[in-house]
Amino acid sequence: MGKILLQLPEGLKTRAIKLAKELKSKGNEVVIWGERCYGACDVKTLPGYRTLHYGHSKMLDIPNVEYEPWRINKDLVPVVTKALPMLPKKVGLASTIQHSHKLGEVKDFLESHGKTAIIIPKGARCSEEGQVLGCDVSGAVAIKDDVDVFLFIGTGLFHPMGIAYYTGKEVVRADPITQEVEDVDATKWIKARALRQSKAMGAKSFGVVVSLKPGQNQMESAGKICEKLESSGYPAYIIAVDELSPDKLLGFDVDAFIITACPRIVIDDWKNYDKPVLLPEEVEEVLNTYVHKM
Ligand code: SF4
Known part of the structure; x- marks a missing residue:
């Protein structure tokens, strides 16, 4: 018995009420987290509550957070x-x-x-x-x-x-x-990667985007990427966000962004961003291949 914050990914939210009912019937107080949840990296906590992160498998060791993966027992x-x-x-x-x-x-x-x-x-x-x-x-x-x-x-x-x-x-x-x-x-990925990288051609300044979601926070490696870019002559700025979306980067006056958060943002959504977006692992290649030093 206790206070439980129930967190589920979008695809499993249809189960939220049934799960909450079960937890309440055992004497728990339940709050259902209504915001989006993208993965095991995306854990929410509330003071005084134990988080039940439903659907994904354990990734992070966070006090008062329990993961309950969703299993399908279909014959394969x-x-x-x-x-x-x-x-x-x-x-x-x-x-x-x-x-x-x-x-x-x-x-x-x-x-x-x-x-x-x-x-x-x-x-x-x-x-x-x-x-x-x-x-x-x-x-x-x-x-x-x-x-x-x-x-x-x-x-x-x-x-x-x-x-x-x-x-x-x-x-x-x-x-x-x-x-x-x-x-x-995989040809589609290979072509898309080449296109993304070619769009970064000529970039002279960079935003290095860090998500503050607990399993996505790459502040340390973002710092290293910035140092590397600056020591090569390219101004670079760390931009911290909770959840990244294309509109959040619209106002920043840099030529390209390096996204250290979930790789799906770059791989799946790159076309939705106004300016070129790159994965951290692509920075060196792009600098060597495409970007012209100031
Ligand atoms: S970083 Fe992205 S791919 Fe990895 S667990 Fe989180 S949501 Fe899933």
Whole structure:
């Protein structure tokens, strides 16, 4: 019993009232957090309340914050059976937290059909093996040389595209909800990255944007990026925000922005920003390739 702040991502808000009812029936006082919540990085706390962060897996150690991941217990074998003809011998297995607990069954199934299957190890920001996040595909990168292909089980293209892009390997996506199976093509990401970078051509000053969300706050590395830019002759300014949106950067008189917050902002939303936006890892490349020193 106690005071609980219930926080859910947009896609699971339809469950909020049912969950709140259950918690209240056990004698808890409940406040539902109504603002948007993007990921395990985006944790809200209120004085006197214990936060129940629902949907995502544990990323941060924050006092009085408990994560409760949303799991889907759907049988994955039917969709993996469909993907089987597309898979070469050595298969790396990855998913999101909704299905990663079922990857052991997928491994057994594939191995009973003559494949070698490796579940990706736990990434730095993930909570368990098999899991990838939009900001962490390091588990897949770690085994890229041991597999011929990655089989990503889940919905949406962002995660498998990230695996394909950062490992350089073929990725097959199998969606257990729609039963769709497809080869994932990272060409779109590669082209978009080149276009984003070329837009930063000629930039002479930079805003380095830091989100203050607890799992996105990269103030220290933003400071290092600023130092590097300034020592190379480019004025650079740290801009702190809670939640970033294109309108918040409109008034700043710099030529380009480096976004140290969620990488999806740059990769998914770059076209919505008035000025070029870059990932931190792209700064050096852009300076060397495109930007002309003042
Ligand atoms: S930083 Fe972005 S991709 Fe990573 S957990 Fe947060 S919302 Fe998800």
